[in-house]
Each structure stands twice: as structure tokens, then as C-alpha cells.
Amino acid sequence: MTTDRNGAVVRLGDLLRAARHARGLTIEETCALAGVGVRTLSDVERHRITRPHRRTVEALVEVLGVVESDRRAIWAAARPVGEQQPPQPNRLIGRDREAASFRAWLDGRPGADVRPVVVSGLPGAGKTAFARWMIQESASRFPGGAVVAELGGSGTAAALRLLLRQLGEPDDRIPDSVDEQGRRFRALLREQPRSIVLDDAAGEADVRPLLPDEGPSLVIVTSRHVLGGLAAAHRVPLGELDVEHAAALIGTLAGPERVDAEPGAAAELARLCGYLPLALCAVANRLASRPDWRLADHVERLRSQDDRLTRLSSGDAQVRTALQSHWRRLNDRQRESFRRLALAGPGPVTARSAAALFGTTVEAADEALEELADGSLLTPEPVGRDYRLNSVLRLFARELLADVASAADVERRRERPAGPSAFRR
16 A cells, blocks of 8 residues: 555555446456466455455556556565565575575675675475575664565666655655665665565666665565675575475465375375476465365366466465566577477486477577576586476466367377577577
């Protein structure tokens, strides 16, 4: 909830309803386009949900074609003004190695190092949750508190305005110019160092204007891209959980006694979720709301590849929505290469096998795979130059391929590699 220039309360639900009416769309039509649950949007418009998930807002803004000024108002209404600390994260599960690495870096960090920490990884790998844990872990070093800006869909200008508000600047003292806002932001950090989370950066350009120029403030950036152009002080790549920790995460939310009673079914649920924390949490929350369900019965519900992405959801935590958000940020060449990976076999993806799918030279295919890995859509194998496609992302790629090809054409492509295409450079 936020206010307009006259002090009147502006509510997120009212803004989204107005945008939807301007497009002439029903709630059902809007949700079908955005990949958002009908109940979720209905509850937002009726103000029953006042802080929906960022990915939900991002998807709705995209499909409603909201103009820039209204987009800023929607993002402002979606975030509380003046929140000094991020919500407490759930207990960290399966990230012991990454946590130990961060602690070791933090203990040896030079006080004047203004380079950011970059947390990157697969969509749904828990980057935001890990960043919030990092904030809590380092809280004693920054008594001024933490500020958080969600960059996805809002832009640098909106992020700076939000950060300045969280640092206590009244609206009438926030400069109009982005450059002046940046200078004011950095000056405030020099006065009182803080920890800062810049969440869901689309690229390096989103981050650079928000970095301090001196002093001990800690900046943590999360992104689905590796952001190789940033000079990072520390990097935290997040991948899939192992089966033991994935089952433990299900038990944390759905009840450890249920996992203990059906360990085999819990392990199979983890596999069907691609060992991704977002998918695991969605399934676990669904089980928590259905205490009489057996885990084995839910395994059967998820076995079908045709509707598994639909079932990997709980409220506004929807795996498909997260994947669609990432998909919209890819360029045409990246989209086409990712779609065609749906035809790859279950083993590692190599440059040679990808060249057959893409209809390119091996060198061009290797470059395309590296781009997808930089965007966290492929996981590089620890040895060699092979890549692995997460099983949930493979389902999403198949959906995308089916959108542009008939079933018969999909089978024909499986049997015969794609011919020359726009991949050729």
C-alpha cells in the first residue's frame, strides 16, 4: 500500500483492476495469459492479498501492457515503504557449503571493499531466500539495518526511489534526476553503512548505478544470470539440492513424520520437482494443506509430464510463472535454442549434439550453450564442456516447443535434426 501526491491511499488491487479493465480482459483471460492463478488475482483485486509474490506482479504487468508511469505506481504499491529488515528466511536447508563459503569470505572481507556479492543460479533455486539468510548472518556488522530492492520489472529509477525511502528520505527530498538520486543514495550509505539486497537483476546495467562508491556497506545481488561483467567480491552459484536435503525441505513444510513414513515417495517427489527449492516448497505447501494425502498418491498426480508444471504450484508460488518470467527476458536466439533443447536426450548436452538440434556448426552451438548456461538455463558439468538440463526446465522447454509445432512435427524433429536456422552467425 502506498499514497499518491495528495496523500490518498493507492492500493495494488485497484491499480491492477484498472489496468485489466483498460485492456478489456476478464480475470480468467488475464490469468491464462500471465500464468497466474485465478484465485490469486481475485484475492489481490479484493485486497485479501496485499503483498503478492514479485513474479506474480511481474507477469501481470507484462500481459497488461502497463505504461511506465503506472508500472512505477504498481511496483510502489506492491512494496511496503520504510521496511528496514527483510522477512526472516526459513531455516537454510542444503546450502551448508555455500553458507560456509560466505562466512569465510565475510570474516576476511576488507572493510573498504565495495564490490558486490553475486548470488546466481537456476530459476527457483532459492536465490532470494539465500540472500536474506546472508543479510541475517551479517546483521551484527551493520547495525543500521538492511534495505531491499526488487529490480525485476521495476527499473533502476524505481529501485533508487524505493531505497531512498527505506533509508528515511521523505518524498519531497528525493531528487527527480536518477543521477542525483544515485548521488544521494551513496551519500546516505557513507553516513551509515547498511547491507543492501538488489534482488532479481536482469543484467549488469541494473546493478551499477546502485553500488556504493566507498565505505563498508555490503551489497548482495541476486540474478538468474551470472553477471560476468560485474567485478564481484564473492560469487555464490546455487543449483539443485541433493535428494536428502530436498526430502528434508518437503518435511520441514509438510511434516517430517510424513517423510519418515514414506521415504521412497519423498525421494520420488524430490526427483519430480527437479530438486528445485521453489518446486519443492510448492509441493510441500500443497501437502501441508492436505494433511490426509499420502505422499505416494501425490507422486502419482505429478508423474504426468503433460500437467506437472501446473501442479507444481501453491497459491501464487507457481513454478511456471517463475520460468515464464525468465523466458520473457531472453532474446530470440536464446529462446529458439532453449526450445530445441526439448528434443535432446536425457544425458548430458554436448556442443556436438546441440549442433545437430540447432542446425549449426559445433562452434556456434557451443557458444549458444554457453549463453544458456550464463542465463542459468543449463548447468555446466564439473568436468569437460558438457551441460545438464534440469528436468523441470526440460518440461518447460517441451511446452514452449509444442506452442510452435504440432505434435507430429515435434516427433519428426526428434527423429531428424533441425536444419539450418537463425542460429547461424
